[in-house]
Amino acid sequence: MIICKNCGAEYDDEQDHCPYCGGDNFGKSVQVHEDMMNELKREKRQWEKMPEKVAGKGMSWTARLGIGTVIAVVIICIIVFIASSISRKVSYQVEQKNLEKLESLYQSGDYEGICEYLKKVGHTYQSYFDKYTEVERMQRYLNNLHDEDDSYLQWIVKNDKADALSNIDYIVGILSECQEAADAYYKYEEEDAVTYYTEYCYDYMKEHYEISEDEIKSCIDEAGGLTYDDKDQITEALQKLAISRLKDKME
Numbered sequence: 001m002i003i004c005k006n007c008g009a010e011y012d013d014e015q016d017h018c019p020y021c022g023g024d025n026f027g028k029s030v031q032v033h034e035d036m037m038n039e040l041k042r043e044k045r046q047w048e049k050m051p052e053k054v055a056g057k058g059m060s061w062t063a064r065l066g067i068g069t070v071i072a073v074v075i076i077c078i079i080v081f082i083a084s085s086i087s088r089k090v091s092y093q094v095e096q097k098n099l100e101k102l103e104s105l106y107q108s109g110d111y112e113g114i115c116e117y118l119k120k121v122g123h124t125y126q127s128y129f130d131k132y133t134e135v136e137r138m139q140r141y142l143n144n145l146h147d148e149d150d151s152y153l154q155w156i157v158k159n160d161k162a163d164a165l166s167n168i169d170y171i172v173g174i175l176s177e178c179q180e181a182a183d184a185y186y187k188y189e190e191e192d193a194v195t196y197y198t199e200y201c202y203d204y205m206k207e208h209y210e211i212s213e214d215e216i217k218s219c220i221d222e223a224g225g226l227t228y229d230d231k232d233q234i235t236e237a238l239q240k241l242a243i244s245r246l247k248d249k250m251e
Contacts, residue, residue: 095128102132111193115139131188134181138197141173148208157246162239167208171201172226172235175216179226209242210249 098121105113115136121129145167156164178194178201186194202213219237223230 095126099128102129106132106135106190106193109192109196111135111139111196112143115143131190134177134188134190135193138174138177138193141170141177142197142200144170145204153246154250157243157250160243162243163236165209165239165242168205168238168242169235171204172231172238174198175201175220176226176228176231205238205242209238210245211238211241215241 098117102114102117105111105117114132118129118132118136148165148167156162174197178198181188181190181194202216205211205216206213216238219234219241220226220230222237223233226234
């Protein structure tokens with residue numbers, strides 16, 4: 001039993017407060033505090049001994065596995081990064097070599113050579129190949145032109161098969177590609193190639209069907225321009241004009 005220092009009443013010393021006035025049991029509070037401090041000190045001593053126990057037992061297999069996994073992942077990432085860097089460097093060098101070769105062919109006017117070289121080059125869809133793939137498309141149209149001997153032309157005239165003059169379709173295809181490049185202000189600096197193919201088309205039409213450059217341009221103007229949607233109309237008009245000239249020539 002203890003006596004309350006606040007009101008003088010006597011009460012059980014295990015109680016935290018005086019049941020009569022509510023005053024604190026300072027003795028109890030001090031004891032609780034001391035017990036708490038002693039417990040903390042005991043736990044501290046136990047934690048201080050833990051490294052010695054761990055060192056004595058050695059690292060667990062789980063910890064070793066975790067560390068090994070982390071190291072393996074880091075090594076793999078480094079290898080992948082190095083391999084990727086080497087691959088990009090090699091790819092860049094190959095692309096530069098291809099571009100140098102293609103530009104050399106272009107400067108020499110070897111457009112057929114460009115067409116053949118691009119067959120060996122993969123992934124020509126990248127924008128830096130656009131200049132050469134554009135030349136390739138025009139050259140492929142030109143390569144599709146076939147010989148029209150007299151017997152074939154006579155059959156066309158006799159049966160009035162103007163649409164059988166398929167070479168005119170290829171010529172219009174080339175002119176369409178040239179016009180598209182001109183409309184884009186020769187953004188790939190392909191003006192020399194466009195000039196070559198345009199003149200080739202005019203000369204071909206004059207030589208084979210006696211159709212002049214002005215007549216070709218007139219058909220284009222009547223169709224509203226040389227666009228993709230107007231190609232068929234222009235081709236049909238030129239085929240009709242060509243068969244008319246062939247008839248006059250054969251009479």
